[in-house]
Amino acid sequence: MSSAPPILALRNARLAFGDKVLFEDLTLHLGRGQRVALVGANGTGKSTLLKCLAGIVDLDSGERFIQPGTTIAWVPQDQEVPAGESLLDFVRRPDQTRDGVRAEKILLEPHRAEDALIRAGLDPKRAGGPLSGGENRRAALARALARDPDVLLLDEPTNHLDLAAIEALETTLRGFPGTVLVISHDRRFLDNVSTASLWLQRRSLLMMNGPFSQFEAWSEDILEREIKTAERLNKRIERETRWLHRGVTARRKRNQGRLRKLEEMREARRQRQVGRSSVSMAAGEGPPASQMVSDLHLVSKSFAGDDGSETTIVRDFTTRIMRGDRVGLIGPNGSGKTTMLRLILGELEPDSGRVRRGRRTEISYFDQARRDIDTAETPWRFLCPDGGDQVNVRGHLRHVVGYLKEFMFDEDDAKSAIATLSGGQRNRLMLAKVLARPSNLLVLDEPTNDLDMDTLDRLLETLDAYDGTLILVSHDRDFVDRLVTSLIALEGGGQVSEYIGGYRDYLRQRKTAAPGTDKTRRPAKEFEDGTKPARRREGGPRKLSYKDQRELDGLPEHIARLETEIESLNDRLAAPDFFAKDPDGFAEAAARLEAAKAELEAAEARWLELEDLRETLEAGKID
Numbered sequence: 001m002s003s004a005p006p007i008l009a010l011r012n013a014r015l016a017f018g019d020k021v022l023f024e025d026l027t028l029h030l031g032r033g034q035r036v037a038l039v040g041a042n043g044t045g046k047s048t049l050l051k052c053l054a055g056i057v058d059l060d061s062g063e064r065f066i067q068p069g070t071t072i073a074w075v076p077q078d079q080e081v082p083a084g085e086s087l088l089d090f091v092r093r094p095d096q097t098r099d100g101v102r103a104e105k106i107l108l109e110p111h112r113a114e115d116a117l118i119r120a121g122l123d124p125k126r127a128g129g130p131l132s133g134g135e136n137r138r139a140a141l142a143r144a145l146a147r148d149p150d151v152l153l154l155d156e157p158t159n160h161l162d163l164a165a166i167e168a169l170e171t172t173l174r175g176f177p178g179t180v181l182v183i184s185h186d187r188r189f190l191d192n193v194s195t196a197s198l199w200l201q202r203r204s205l206l207m208m209n210g211p212f213s214q215f216e217a218w219s220e221d222i223l224e225r226e227i228k229t230a231e232r233l234n235k236r237i238e239r240e241t242r243w244l245h246r247g248v249t250a251r252r253k254r255n256q257g258r259l260r261k262l263e264e265m266r267e268a269r270r271q272r273q274v275g276r277s278s279v280s281m282a283a284g285e286g287p288p289a290s291q292m293v294s295d296l297h298l299v300s301k302s303f304a305g306d307d308g309s310e311t312t313i314v315r316d317f318t319t320r321i322m323r324g325d326r327v328g329l330i331g332p333n334g335s336g337k338t339t340m341l342r343l344i345l346g347e348l349e350p351d352s353g354r355v356r357r358g359r360r361t362e363i364s365y366f367d368q369a370r371r372d373i374d375t376a377e378t379p380w381r382f383l384c385p386d387g388g389d390q391v392n393v394r395g396h397l398r399h400v401v402g403y404l405k406e407f408m409f410d411e412d413d414a415k416s417a418i419a420t421l422s423g424g425q426r427n428r429l430m431l432a433k434v435l436a437r438p439s440n441l442l443v444l445d446e447p448t449n450d451l452d453m454d455t456l457d458r459l460l461e462t463l464d465a466y467d468g469t470l471i472l473v474s475h476d477r478d479f480v481d482r483l484v485t486s487l488i489a490l491e492g493g494g495q496v497s498e499y500i501g502g503y504r505d506y507l508r509q510r511k512t513a514a515p516g517t518d519k520t521r522r523p524a525k526e527f528e529d530g531t532k533p534a535r536r537r538e539g540g541p542r543k544l545s546y547k548d549q550r551e552l553d554g555l556p557e558h559i560a561r562l563e564t565e566i567e568s569l570n571d572r573l574a575a576p577d578f579f580a581k582d583p584d585g586f587a588e589a590a591a592r593l594e595a596a597k598a599e600l601e602a603a604e605a606r607w608l609e610l611e612d613l614r615e616t617l618e619a620g621k622i623d
Contacts, residue, residue: 007032007070007179008053008151013062015045015052022048023203026062030151035173035180037190037212040200042408042424042452046183049200050074050153053181073144074153077423077450080136081128088113088124091143108146116146121165133160134333141169145176154182158189159423159449162333163475185451187212187478282394282435283466289440290358291604293469294321294344297615299353300494301339313339315494316353323358323440326470328480328502331490337473340490341443344471359563364439366430368446368473375419379404379429382418383436393436407432408455423450431459440468448476477503544614552610555603562600569593 006029014024022045030036030053040046051057052064054074066072081090091113094106117124120142122135131139137160144152152173158166170192173180181198184190190197190212197215199206208218296319302312313336321327321344329337342348346357373382383391383400390397404414407428418426427450434442442463448456460482463470474480480487481502489497489506499506544552572578572589579586 005067006030006065007067008072009065010052010059011063011065013052013064014060015048015057016060021203023200023205026203026205028053028198028205030179030181032150032179033177034196035176035194036182037194037197037215038181038183038200039190039197039215039453041454042422042428042450044200046200047077047155050155050181050183053151054153070151071147071149072151072153073147073149075140075144075155075157077155077159079140081131081139083127083129085128086124087117087122087126087128087139087142090128090139091116091124091146093143112146113142116142132333134162134165137161138165145172149178151179152176152181154180154184156183156185156423156450158184158186158475160333160446161475162335163330163477164332166475166477185448185453185456186476187453188476190215283439283442283462283468289323289360289362289469291323291601292320292356292358292608293323293325293361293441294346294358295354295356295611296320296343296350297354299343299350299355301336301343301348301350302494303339312494314343314490314496317496318353319488319498321469321471323469324467325486326484327472328484328487329471329473329490330475330480330487330503330506332492335490335492337490338445340488340496341445341471341473345443359559361441362437362439363441363443364434364437366434366442366444366447368449372433373418373426373430375417377418378415379409379418379421379432380414382429383433391436394438403436404432424452424455427451428455435462441471442466442468443471445473446475447472448474448479543617544610548610548613552607552614555607555610559600559603559607562596562603566593566596566600569596 008030010026010028013026013028015022016024026049028049038046038049048057051074052059054072055064055066056074081087088110092108092110094108114124117139120138122138122142128136128139137157141154141157144154157169161169166186166189170189173182173193180193182190182193194212196210197208197212199208199215199219206222208215296317298316298318300312300315300317302310304310329340331337339348343350343355345363346355349355380389380400383403389400391400391403392398393403401409401411401414409425409428413421413425418429421429427447431447434444444463447459451459456479460479463483470483472480472484481504484502486501487499487503487506489499491497499509501509543549569589569592573586573593578589
């Protein structure tokens with residue numbers, strides 16, 4: 001990768017697990033001061049390659065070179081502080097290799113360990129066990145950085161970190177004087193940190209110099225050239241096959257050479273197709289939801305701590321989530337994003353204020369903690385908890401193995417314990433279950449952890465095509481930017497603000513907002529003709545007129561009657577013999593169904609309009 005002598009290198013490296021070859025004839029040189037991104041699909045061997053560089057996994061063949069005296073720090077994906085061990089002892093305990101040999105007897109000086117932990121925002125006296133994922137990750141990074149290693153090998157370092165911690169890590173790595181090789185799915189992080197990229201695919205490495213923002217165009221150009229090469233190879237195979245079939249029996253001996261050549265070409269084609277498979281996913285929308293999904297008005301929520309102190313999660317927050325909205329939730333770890341989600345979904349009562357949830361809401365929920373997963377179970381049993389081999393995928397029965405193959409699982413994976421699966425596989429399994437359910441509200445809490453970029457791209461395409469409402473919690477800034485149209489930011493001390501746009505818009509609006517600006521207010525709603533509500537005159541009415549209030553009071557019952565009628569009409573029209581017995585009645589019921597749906601839409605819109613008017617009048621803002 002550089003004309004200067006490498007500090008760490010692999011030459012003609014080969015490694016296989018059983019029949020599966022991860023890489024062969026692989027050569028990699030890391031020079032001093034380089035910051036390199038390592039990317040590739042799940043299962044291609046990125047994490048194993050880092051272990052080979054660290055000297056933890058031995059190569060089957062080839063050579064590992066490390067300059068004498070070089071110290072390596074390796075941070076794996078899921079490193080936890082052991083239960084009962086203090087963070088100080090965890091950081092002091094060696095986690096380094098020197099010339100490939102573990103320096104088990106060298107303890108770090110206490111003051112350096114304390115300084116690393118304090119810079120990571122952690123109390124050195126805390127003990128492992130009850131730590132969150134973000135706290136374990138920060139402790140592992142503090143342990144790696146505390147000894148000023150020559151080489152940092154980082155495997156998904158941003159997993160479980162909040163945005164502030166990710167940005168702090170970016171600053172640290174940009175100023176790090178040593179060599180960095182990092183695996184990450186976070187495009188924004190890689191673009192901010194790396195100066196070169198390695199692409200592990202089809203058992204070998206390709207290298208690109210330059211910022212990661214150029215990677216997509218570079219990799220697409222390579223794939224396009226490979227597709228053209230494969231097309232030429234396919235045409236040649238077809239020609240050879242036709243020629244051989246015309247007289248293979250009569251010229252068997254003479255054709256043996258050409259047959260061998262044909263098989264070599266086929267093998268070359270298979271090699272080019274290795275790693276080209278990708279996840280196939282889709283999300284199905286459930287029954288039509290109400291126009292209003294969730295309505296929060298002056299909501300507050302606090303919790304009492306063990307020491308008697310009170311922590312305010314949200315104070316006097318107002319928002320309304322409408323059908324089809326794409327809302328992101330962001331905030332530091334521990335700021336209360338899960339609490340806010342539960343308030344929005346009506347699962348948690350506020351201390352004050354009001355929460356209304358729309359009717360006919362069918363929720364499918366991706367839980368980052370994976371509480372639904374029993375790791376002793378198999379993926380097969382996870383998707384078919386009642387037994388059998390059929391899984392209901394958006395109203396259609398599918399064989400469980402066939403469905404799992406769409407998420408890059410084979411039959412052996414389907415029958416293996418979930419405990420043996422990688423983090424990326426477990427996330428894909430959760431997505432398989434969540435996306436199988438018909439829904440009109442999709443709630444995704446940190447869905448991007450451990451997923452490779454190809455799977456992230458497919459997930460983005462799936463969510464972009466989803467017709468329902470989306471609520472997303474994520475620390476992946478690029479993922480948020482590509483998907484959401486508004487952000488709810490939990491900023492501490494009960495302050496919750498709402499911003500229009502994605503993460504870049506959020507940063508821009510925070511930077512330009514004047515002190516004291518109310519950032520929670522959305523742009524004034526417009527009427528259908530494009531006009532905006534007029535400002536209230538001083539001394540004007542502060543409540544609805546008698547006629548409007550009476551209409552508002554009666555609308556919920558009217559909406560409920562329409563919903564009951566629509567359900568009854570759907571049942572009648574679903575009867576298999578209805579049309580044959582009474583075609584006129586069928587047509588009349590179908591027409592009434594469409595009319596009832598239109599009436600329901602109009603009634604919900606009117607209810608929202610009157611609710612908006614009532615709230616703003618009571619707040620003394622407009623009439």
